[in-house]
Amino acid sequence: MSDADIVIIGAGMAGLTCGCLLAQKGLKVVMIEKNQKVGGCCTSFQKEGFLFDLSVQSLGECQEGGRVWRVLKQLNLLDQVRFISLEPAREYYFPDQRVIQSSRMETHIENLSSLFPAEQKGIKEVYAALEKIFEEFSSLRSSLNWFKPSSFLSRYPYLSRYKDKTYGELLDEFISNPFLKTLLSIRSSYALLPPEEISAVGMAGIEMSYFSHGVSCVDGKVEQLPMKMGEVLVRMGGEILTGHEAQQILMDEKRAIGVRLKNGQEMTGKVVVSNVDAHHTFSDLIGENHIPAGFRSKLKGMRPSLSYFILYLGIEGDVGELPISNNEIFFGDSLEKEFDFLYENRISEKAPFYLLVPSNVNPSHAPAGKSTLCLSCKVSYGFSPSWDRKTKDELSKRLIQKASAFIPNLERRILVKIETTPKTIEQWTGNRWGAAYGWAQIPRQSGIYRLPRTAPIPNLYLTGHWTSPGGGIAGVVASGELTAEAVLNRLEKGE
Ligand SMILES: Cc1cc2nc3c(=O)[nH]c(=O)nc-3n(C[C@H](O)[C@H](O)[C@H](O)COP(=O)(O)OP(=O)(O)OC[C@H]3O[C@@H](n4cnc5c(N)ncnc54)[C@H](O)[C@@H]3O)c2cc1C
Known part of the structure; x- marks a missing residue:
């Protein structure tokens, strides 16, 4: 007998999204969170009358129709978490010039075109390519584990062309002015990479998550977002054990069957989902001797x-x-x-x-x-x-x-x-070295090459910024949804 259908380690935004969507389907979800409150990176704190959001000051996909908005709608939370639209999104100060970043793609393209009229065509081509890459990758996401090289090229031409390329290489195809390249690349620094290193697919994810449904911040404090999701989970019959650290993922021969907490308590589940740092999941919680050698060395080489x-x-x-x-x-x-x-x-x-x-x-x-x-x-x-x-x-x-x-x-x-x-x-x-976005979005760790949501251990799934599609709130909410979908498919098939 299992204590729960699903045991989730970590109540970051991805774990909460995954947990809420599974609880909504009637599954018994137990979440284990080492901190006294949910949210992970998405948290706030106060001091002497001032309130600060620890991180997450610019959110993508929160306005009507966006991915975060859709999840909140599905959970009936739209009236409880409000967003402020940031337009313009940002101002960039260079030594001799100030440049405004609009949150609307057309306005942004117009602004840049007026600064670099000779490059207008190239600017449009850059964004058209990013849009296509994002579109193709989004349609591939739910079947990311499926990969047939023969049909891949014809069904996903942009993804095929750019899957191994950096954004810098994409820019070189369309743009010649070095300063314009810098202006078109500023958001690569959100992934903490320069354009010469960030993958074209990773950059498409960042740019489109902000351009498709606005740039926002939470009205009030950012931790309202995970807190309200946690409350919904509990209302749907789920449980969140805050202040409890997972110490080990329990295995029955080769399958994950539950979690042992630091206080010795054990929780069993049909499925275990890990929302925590990938090294922590595989090296500490599972133990390297349970992981296939190939996967172990792949992890060691990741950045x-x-x-x-x-x-x-x-x-x-x-x-x-x-x-x-x-x-x-x-x-x-x-x-x-x-x-x-x-x-x-x-x-x-x-x-x-x-x-x-x-x-x-x-x-x-x-x-x-x-x-x-x-x-x-x-x-x-x-x-x-x-x-x-x-x-x-x-x-x-x-x-x-x-x-x-x-x-x-x-x-x-x-x-x-x-x-x-x-x-x-x-x-x-618990993110190793304070990594702000999980694995760096370099070509070999991005897009179809990112660590999949299924692990090489039956019954164990991953969610969050160490898996696909990657970091940032819009990315991890997508990951939470997709992990929930994969778990449901498996449970429905009775596997
Ligand atoms: C400084 C900073 C600024 C950022 N700014 C932005 C921004 O402006 N916009 C944006 O979209 N994104 C931003 N991000 C990125 C974004 O916050 C993250 O990508 C996202 O929140 C990660 O969510 P997650 O669910 O994958 O994991 P996390 O938020 O890392 O959550 C993991 C959870 O697991 C828990 N945990 C770990 N180990 C255990 C264990 N053994 N047992 C139980 N619980 C455990 C942790 O306590 C944590 O709550 C920023 C990140 C940082 C750090």
Whole structure:
């Protein structure tokens, strides 16, 4: 007798999506979450009257018709989680120029075409190609484990052409101006990769998830999204064991049959779904001796995404100086150089940084007459061996100095200051090295090559940003839906 039909390890956005959709089908779902609250990366915290979202400040697919919107509709949550549309989505500050990023593709193409009239055709071709890749990949997703090379080329011509290519290679086909290439590539940095490394398929996923159904942030705090999903799961008969860490995936000969918790309690289920870091799943929870040798060496060769250092500030006064809440500041034209430093565990003096003013769109984040800021830069976990106070202070000082060029007297206005490092993210979510998006979206780990949702262990499924399609809220919600679909298919077939 099983305790549950489905045992899910981890209540991040993917685990919750998967759990809610399975519970809605009448299955008994038990979720195990090591933190005291659900959400994983998608969480918020408060200090001295200021509210901060740990991450997730720009969401794709949340407006009418988008994937996140559709899941919330299916769960009757549309009136409980509201979104604020961010248009323009961002402003980019270069040394001699400011460029607005619209959240609408047509407007964005028009803006770029007016800056580079000779390249208008190429700009349109880039987005047409990304749209096609995304369309083909989305139609393939549910049958991702199916692969017949003979019919693949004719049914998925764009995917066939770009599945092994980087976005940089795609751009080279259509664009010649180097600065325009930079402008067309800025969102590759959301995946913490330069255009020369991010896969064309991964980039199509990012661009289209933001262009198809707007760029948004949650009205209020971002953790409302997972919290409301958790409440629905419980109303549908599911259970969430918060404050409980999974220690082992139980095996019956070769199949997964349940989970042992750190406190010794055991939960059995017909299916086990893991929403946690893939290394943690296979090396710690299952044990390397249970994994086929080929899969083990494949995992060892895989590369996680980079991470962030983030400085959250509560400050005195308004920030009227910045007309748009989400800003990115650049000190040069090339996106690649920054990564040369990052791969050597350094940060370039000229590294771009993000300057967000969340309270400008969400006034409830700060008391009246005060504001919140979120300053951040990309970092590797290895930048500091211990991420001690000295390292945090040095990076904070650097960011404050740079941001002071945009916000006068910033240092003197600071009331509250909190930092998060890759280590904080690792400790909170269990994502190794604080990887912000699971595996890096490089060609060999992206699209049809991403770690599948089925594991080489019968009864075990994966969901979340370590599996297909990849990181970001829209991506992991897609992953949660697709894992639920795969589990249902199997249970319906009685396998
Ligand atoms: C700093 C930062 C900024 C980001 N900004 C954005 C953004 O603006 N827009 C966007 O779309 N995406 C953004 N992302 C990415 C996005 O947040 C993630 O891709 C997504 O939330 C991952 O969801 P998940 O469900 O796969 O896993 P996670 O959120 O990592 O959840 C995994 C859960 O498993 C739990 N867990 C781990 N081990 C165990 C165990 N042994 N037992 C029980 N529970 C366990 C963890 O506590 C956690 O709750 C950002 C990420 C970071 C880190």
